[in-house]
Every structure is written in C-alpha cells, then in structure tokens.
Amino acid sequence: MRIGVRRTGGFAGIERYAEVDTSGRPDASEWQALAEEAVAAGRGTPPIGVPDGFSYQITVDGKTVYCADPRLTEAQSKLISQVLTEGA
Amino acid sequence: MTQCDIAAMKATHPVFCTIVPPHVLDKLAQADDPALAGPARRTLEADAAQRTHRRLTTVLGAPPAAPPADAAGDKPHRTLYDAQHRQELPGVKVRGEGDEPGQDATVNRAYAGLGATFDLLLKAFGRRSVDGNGLPLVASVHYGENYGNAFWDGRQMVFGDGDEIFRDFTLPVDVIAHELAHGLTQYTANFTYFGQPGALNESVSDVFGSLVKQYVNDQTAEQADWLIGAGLLAERVTGVALRSMKAPGTAYDDDVLGKDPQPATMADYVRTGRDNGGVHINSGIPNRAFYLLATALGGKAWEGAGQIWYDTLTGGGLQVDASFTDFARATVAAAHARFGDGEEQEALLKAWSQVGVPTG
Numbered sequence: 538m539r540i541g542v543r544r545t546g547g548f549a550g551i552e553r554y555a556e557v558d559t560s561g562r563p564d565a566s567e568w569q570a571l572a573e574e575a576v577a578a579g580r581g582t583p584p585i586g587v588p589d590g591f592s593y594q595i596t597v598d599g600k601t602v603y604c605a606d607p608r609l610t611e612a613q614s615k616l617i618s619q620v621l622t623e624g625a
Numbered sequence: 626m627t628q629c630d631i632a633a634m635k636a637t638h639p640v641f642c643t644i645v646p647p648h649v650l651d652k653l654a655q656a657d658d659p660a661l662a663g664p665a666r667r668t669l670e671a672d673a674a675q676r677t678h679r680r681l682t683t684v685l686g687a688p689p690a691a692p693p694a695d696a697a698g699d700k701p702h703r704t705l706y707d708a709q710h711r712q713e714l715p716g717v718k719v720r721g722e723g724d725e726p727g728q729d730a731t732v733n734r735a736y737a738g739l740g741a742t743f744d745l746l747l748k749a750f751g752r753r754s755v756d757g758n759g760l761p762l763v764a765s766v767h768y769g770e771n772y773g774n775a776f777w778d779g780r781q782m783v784f785g786d787g788d789e790i791f792r793d794f795t796l797p798v799d800v801i802a803h804e805l806a807h808g809l810t811q812y813t814a815n816f817t818y819f820g821q822p823g824a825l826n827e828s829v830s831d832v833f834g835s836l837v838k839q840y841v842n843d844q845t846a847e848q849a850d851w852l853i854g855a856g857l858l859a860e861r862v863t864g865v866a867l868r869s870m871k872a873p874g875t876a877y878d879d880d881v882l883g884k885d886p887q888p889a890t891m892a893d894y895v896r897t898g899r900d901n902g903g904v905h906i907n908s909g910i911p912n913r914a915f916y917l918l919a920t921a922l923g924g925k926a927w928e929g930a931g932q933i934w935y936d937t938l939t940g941g942g943l944q945v946d947a948s949f950t951d952f953a954r955a956t957v958a959a960a961h962a963r964f965g966d967g968e969e970q971e972a973l974l975k976a977w978s979q980v981g982v983p984t985g
C-alpha cells in the first residue's frame with residue numbers, strides 16, 4: 538500500500554510531500570487500518586480551510602481525499618503525522 | 626432565469642450552481658495549467674465565499690465567551706489555553722485577564738502579544754478589540770506535536786511550538802498580531818480566503834502584524850525592519866524571516882525550504898492553485914505598496930499609512946471578493962477622505978504604481 542500526504546498552506550505557505558510504501562513492512566497491517574480509517578473520513582474535494590491553516594491531501598493506492606486543520610479526525614491526524622515524519 | 630439564479634435568490638442554503646461535478650472541478654483546479662485551473666478555481670472560490678460568509682455569521686452569532694461587564698471599556702479580555710500538545714481546542718485554561726504571569730514563557734508571550742495588538746487598535750484607531758465591540762481574545766498555545774504553524778480558526782488563535790524548520794510561533798510579536806488581524810479582517814472587509822482577495826487578507830495581517838511590532842518597539846517607518854517572522858526560522862535554515870514587506874522574495878533561500886517565492890510587483894504575479902491560490906505568495910505585492918507608502922510619509926507608520934489601510938478595511942466599500950485594483954482604488958478614496966489632496970495622495974498613487982497595480 539502506498540500512502541502519500543501533501544500538506545499545503547500554513548503561515549509560511551510552504552508545501553511538503555511525503556510517501557510511505559507499506560509493502561514488506563512488519564507493521565503494514567496497522568498502516569493499512571489507519572489509512573483506511575483516515576480516508577473513510579476524508580472529503581472528495583478540498584474543504585475551505587481557515588486562515589493560515591494547513592490543508593492536506595491524502596492519497597492511498599491512487600485514491601485521494603482532502604481534509605484541513607483544525608478539523609481532522611484522530612486517524613487523519615495520526616496518519617498525517619506518521620507519513621510526514623517517517624515518509625520520504 | 627436559470628435554476629441557479631432562482632436558487633441564489635433564496636439562498637438560505639449553500640447553492641451549487643455548476644454542472645461540473647466537484648471532483649472534476651477539483652482536479653482542474655489542481656492543474657498546473659492556469660487556463661484549466663482558473664475557471665475551476667473561480668467556481669470553487671464562489672463556493673468558498675459562501676462558506677466563509679456562513680462561518681462569519683456563526684461567529685458573529687456565537688462569540689467564544691461572553692464579554693465582561695466592562696467590555697465596552699478600554700481593557701482587553703484575554704484568555705490563554707494550553708492545548709498540551711494535542712489537537713483539541715481550546716485545551717486547558719492557563720491564564721485569564723489580569724492574572725499574574727506564570728512559568729510558561731509561551732503563554733506569557735502570547736498574552737503580551739494579544740495585549741499589544743489590542744492597544745494598537747485602541748490607541749491608533751479607537752477600535753475596541755477586533756470586532757469593535759470588546760470581543761474577548763482567546764488563544765491556545767502548545768498545539769499539536771512537532772507543529773510548525775499558527776492559525777486563526779474563525780474564533781481564536783492557535784500556536785504550535787515549531788518543528789525542524791520553525792521555532793515557537795509565539796516568538797515574533799508580529800506573528801501573534803498577524804493571527805489576530807485575521808479576526809479584524811473577518812469582522813470588517815471579510816476578504817474571501819482565495820486568490821487576490823485571499824492575498825489581500827494575508828497582506829492586511831502582515832501589515833497589522835508589522836505595525837504592532839513597530840508600535841511595541843516605538844519605531845518609525847525608517848527604523849523598522851519590515852520583516853514578518855524574524856526569529857522564527859530554526860538556526861539551520863538560511864534566511865532572516867518568513868517574508869519581507871520591504872523586499873518581497875528575499876526573506877530566505879534555503880536548500881530544504883527553497884527560496885522565498887513572493888513577487889514584489891504585478892509583473893511577477895504568481896498564478897497557482899496551491900496555497901489557496903497563492904495567498905501567502907502574492908501578498909508580497911500589496912505588502913510592498915504599504916511599505917513604500919509608509920516610508921515615503923515617514924514617522925510612525927500607523928499614523929499615516931496605517932490609518933489609510935484601516936479606513937479602507939473598515940470603510941464598508943469593498944466586496945468580499947475584492948481584487949488588488951479594487952483595494953488600491955479604495956485606499957485612494959480613503960486617503961482623500963482622511964487627508965485630502967495632500968502628500969498622502971501623491972505617495973499612495975506612486976506606491977501602487979511602483980508595484981504595478983492600477984488605481985485609475
């Protein structure tokens with residue numbers, strides 16, 4: 538499973554992208570469960586964000602959903618933070 | 626009359642007046658080709674404007690806390706919360722108005738920054754808080770883990786402690802004031818947070834952010850550094866700040882962060898679907914116009930240039946989807962009403978002309 542997170546906006550307006558490929562990872566099933574939960578709560582179009590808030594685009598195996606601060610679900614927030622920290 | 630016109634006339638609910646499905650619009654809007662992205666973005670923008678309006682109505686109808694009895698007076702009413710590194714707002718209350726400073730420097734800085742912003746609005750412009758009616762000021766600090774950002778959520782300010790690139794967002798007082806100024810804009814011109822009106826929204830926050838810093842430091846326009854977020858970049862980043870109003874595009878040039886993308890004139894205006902249509906990028910243009918006016922007039926920037934910007938923002942003559950040109954023309958009218966045909970008028974026309982925004 539390939540999980541990509543694109544973060545845009547923010548006070549600085551600087552974009553970040555990171556991706557994790559879970560295949561072959563010992564924790565692949567945890568990633569998969571988290572990603573599915575995060576995507577299920579996402580929107581098909583970008584929500585209107587708040588001033589200086591981060592906007593996120595989560596892509597899991599080709600399917601893309603959107604969400605924005607400060608209204609993330611716990612799964613979205615956890616997935617985003619894990620991908621941006623561990624991903625390349 | 627189309628069905629959309631009819632729907633728009635009785636628009637108590639959001640109206641979606643497009644036959645293009647939202648997901649297709651979204652794809653187009655993300656396209657790198659501006660010819661494709663432009664029209665799709667404009668449609669999404671109209672939708673965004675409606676939702677912003679709804680959010681404002683919500684906020685106006687339900688302020689975060691009841692103003693105290695003396696709210697009509699000349700004192701701020703601040704409440705600080707500690708989000709304790711979670712992402713739930715507001716968090717735990719740690720300091721109320723009039724409480725003694727505690728051990729947490731971040732809380733104390735935010736408290737002081739809100740006070741300084743309240744002071745400038747009151748002393749320079751006679752305005753009581755961001756809504757003109759004593760609105761309580763609420764901020765949460767220590768938001769999230771490794772969180773390099775600050776934002777205004779429509780009701781309150783939120784500050785992160787930084788990450789590998791940014792330090793604590795309460796460090797620069799202009800960043801605190803920038804966030805609070807988003808509240809000022811929301812309660813006045815309420816520029817839609819997308820494209821040119823979005824860049825105006827951002828620029829107004831930078832202008833008032835910088836004015837508060839100059840006010841705190843008792844600086845004239847010549848003495849000010851005109852930087853936004855000086856001291857915010859981590860040591861390893863090559864740069865002096867996040868933005869420069871004096872020289873947009875020169876604040877940083879770093880191997881990880883890239884180069885400051887701000888244009889200084891309309892000739893270099895950046896068309897993009899990213900960052901809500903480049904709101905933090907093209908704000909460089911009106912930012913520099915303000916800097917040019919303030920330094921041409923000299924002295925304390927909030928007295929001349931700041932007054933004109935404040936009058937423009939609060940004058941009620943601008944639509945929420947105002948363009949740079951609309952805004953520039955409104956500043957000319959505001960300057961005329963306030964100062965007549967003096968040096969302000971001449972300096973203002975010159976400033977807009979130098980950044981390539983027509984006023985005629």
Ligand SMILES: [Zn+2]
Nearest residue numbers: 588589827830
């Ligand atoms: Zn902003």
